Structures are given as structure tokens and as C-alpha cells.
Amino acid sequence: MKRFFILGVFFSCLPVFSGYGQLSLESCQKKAIENYPQIKQYGLIEQMREYNLSNANKGYLPQLSFSAQATYQSDVTEIPIQLPNLNIKELNKDQYKIAVELNQVIWDGGAIRSQKNNLQASSDVENKKLDVEMYELNDRVNQLYFGILLIDEQLKQNILLQQELERNYRQIESYMINGIANQSDLDAVKVEQINARQRNTELQTGQDAYLRMLGAMIGENISDSKTLEKPTATLLSSNEIKRPELQLFKAQHTLLESQKKILSASNMPKLGLFIQGAYGNPGLDMLKNEFTPYYIAGVRLSWNFGTLYTKKNEKKIIDTNIRNNQIGQETFLFNTRLQMLQENSEIKKIKELMKEDDQIISLRDNIKKAAEIKVKNGTLSVTELLREINAADQARQSKYLHEIQYLMAIYNLKNTTNN
Numbered sequence: 001m002k003r004f005f006i007l008g009v010f011f012s013c014l015p016v017f018s019g020y021g022q023l024s025l026e027s028c029q030k031k032a033i034e035n036y037p038q039i040k041q042y043g044l045i046e047q048m049r050e051y052n053l054s055n056a057n058k059g060y061l062p063q064l065s066f067s068a069q070a071t072y073q074s075d076v077t078e079i080p081i082q083l084p085n086l087n088i089k090e091l092n093k094d095q096y097k098i099a100v101e102l103n104q105v106i107w108d109g110g111a112i113r114s115q116k117n118n119l120q121a122s123s124d125v126e127n128k129k130l131d132v133e134m135y136e137l138n139d140r141v142n143q144l145y146f147g148i149l150l151i152d153e154q155l156k157q158n159i160l161l162q163q164e165l166e167r168n169y170r171q172i173e174s175y176m177i178n179g180i181a182n183q184s185d186l187d188a189v190k191v192e193q194i195n196a197r198q199r200n201t202e203l204q205t206g207q208d209a210y211l212r213m214l215g216a217m218i219g220e221n222i223s224d225s226k227t228l229e230k231p232t233a234t235l236l237s238s239n240e241i242k243r244p245e246l247q248l249f250k251a252q253h254t255l256l257e258s259q260k261k262i263l264s265a266s267n268m269p270k271l272g273l274f275i276q277g278a279y280g281n282p283g284l285d286m287l288k289n290e291f292t293p294y295y296i297a298g299v300r301l302s303w304n305f306g307t308l309y310t311k312k313n314e315k316k317i318i319d320t321n322i323r324n325n326q327i328g329q330e331t332f333l334f335n336t337r338l339q340m341l342q343e344n345s346e347i348k349k350i351k352e353l354m355k356e357d358d359q360i361i362s363l364r365d366n367i368k369k370a371a372e373i374k375v376k377n378g379t380l381s382v383t384e385l386l387r388e389i390n391a392a393d394q395a396r397q398s399k400y401l402h403e404i405q406y407l408m409a410i411y412n413l414k415n416t417t418n419n
Helices: 002-011 025-035 039-061 111-177 183-218 244-265 308-354 357-376 382-417
Strands: 061-073 095-108 270-281 292-302
Touching: 025 039, 025 183, 039 111, 061 244, 095 308, 111 183, 111 244, 111 357, 111 382, 183 382, 244 308, 308 382
Parallel strands: none
Antiparallel strands: 061 095, 095 270, 270 292
């Protein structure tokens, strides 16, 4: 309703567009999306997803680590007995170790799988957010497209008005010869002619600006408004809401659920194989007081119970976010349905107004013709005739404004529902 009012005030009123162009509203919307710089983010999001999934898959590969340490301890192991003919040296209190360890995951409690699902869900959310941003371009294209149609038809009506004023100017000149009119009457018509030419300049400037803006959005040069086709006034067959925002809410819900699975996986035990090669003093033989190479291989089971302390609260946080997401979706649907009611009411109102437009035009034309006869007979002033001419012109403009508004209302409703 607000958009209709603003356009109505800004553009006044106009006649119907009988277009024969090569650009439809739908094609302009598509071209605007294809030309929008942000569309390149789809490819970047896909690349990031592939990189992250590739990194996550590497968690199944053997993991190699290196460590080195040097220590000094206050006491060392001693044998409390002495054996004849055997001298056991005391171990050094400074000890050294260099080790390389290879670990292979056997079972990680589903941590890597949960991480991959979470990465996929995050990528989907980013894609859906971008879908919402790109969809908003449709409304911007609609406003420019219908604005051009409005201005174009107002220019046509302005030309007709100028032609009629010129005819009346010549008529008043003939009246002056017969003494029916005077110079002030001719001046009054001249003022209206100047006003009409000024209005034409304003409209032409506005149309050029709108054409440049629409051309910039779709990436093409639009030099003539006649290249734009007039949309058809087809009412919606369904009121189902198919907006991309709903897919975004769904993707956000999936992401939050994947976070819960990551939380569960982090509390599961981990099982893996390992092999460690080392060089140190002492080696595995604690009584051998020298640098020795050695290796250890085996199976390792680990279970971190520290995460259990926070698991309950973290799960509550995720559940709260899920509920917030549900409330956001419910609020969006509520507001969208209210907007649909408003737009349906607007369509109904304009349709009712259009029923009597032709009758008003016919009556205004009759009044104008009668006024012309009265001026010719000297029973009506030229000023009053000009008032009737403007009233007849305004009646036509109102009709054409209603027709464009009707189209706009239908396409605004289509944009609101994505049908």
C-alpha cells in the first residue's frame, strides 16, 4: 500500500502501456541476479565446503607426531642389594628422549562423521542466506520496471494534453478575432502549455534515470522504454508461501541438529592403533645407562570425561537456539500472511476502482465539450474551460494509474509468496 501511494504521488497517473518489447519482467529479474556481483559467492561457498570436507576426511589418515624431552629427577631406581662380582652403576638423574609416534584411528565415536555433516550443514546455511539476498533483487527490479512503464505512459498522456492545448490555443486566437476572448484568455492557455512542456522535461529526465538504473542492474543498455513488455495481470492460483527464507530456517535447523551430534560424539571413547619409535637414555631397559633406540606398538583406548561437566548446558544452549529458529520462522510466516492480506485487499480495491474509470472519463469528456461550446458562445470563461480540460486529463491519468497499480499489486503479491 505504501509503495503504491509513493509511486502514485511521484508519477501522478497514466495510461495503459501497449508494449511490444524484448525484455519481460521475469527476464529482467533473472538478468539482475546473474549480473549481481554477489552471485560469485556461490562458487566461493562451494570451494570452502570442498576444502573443509577434504580436511575432515584427513582425520582418517595416520597421524604422525614428534616429541623431545630432557628431564632431571631428584631420585632414580636403585637395586637394594649387592651381588658379588657385579657392579651396577647408578642411573643418571638427567634423562633424554626423542620420539616419533604414528597414530591410526580405528573408531572415534562418530566425531569425524559428525564434523563432516556439520560442515555440509554450515555450507547449506550460507547458500540459503545468499538465496534470500538474491531474491530481494526481485523487488528492486519490480519498482524500476513498473516505474518506467508509469513514466512512459505519462509521457504519452502529456503529449496528448499538449496537442489539445495547442488546439485550444488556436481556437482562442480565432475567438479574439471575433471579440469573444481577449489576450488574458490566450495567456492563460499559454501558461498551461508551458507547464505541460516543463512536466514533459521532468518525466523524460526521470525515465532516462530509471532506464539507466535498470540497465545497470541487468548488465544491458536500455535506451528505449518500448523494449519492456507489459506484464500480464494473472492472479495467483495458490497462496502457498515458497519464499527462500523458509529454506534458510530449515537449513539453520539442520545445522543446529548437527551440532548436537558433534556434542554427543565428543563424549564417546576413542580407539586407535599406535606405534612409537624413540631414542633415549635410558631406553626400555632401565638398568642400561646409555642412549638406546627402541619402539612400542599397541592399541590405545581413551575417554575424556571432562566434557561431561558441560554437556548438559551445551545441549540446552543448542535446544534454545533451535526454539529461537522456530520462533523466527513462525514470526516470518505471520508477517508474510499479514502482508498477503494487505496486498489482496489492495488488489480488490483497485479492481473496484477500475470498474468506474471509463464512466468518469466519458462524463468528463462530455463536460469538457460542453464547456468548449459555452466558451464559443461567450457564456463561460477560458479559465473555467482549462479547469475542465485538466479534469478530463486527470480522469484518464487516474484510469491508467489504476491499471499499472493493479499490475504492481499482483506482482508484489507474487513476490511476497514466490509463486
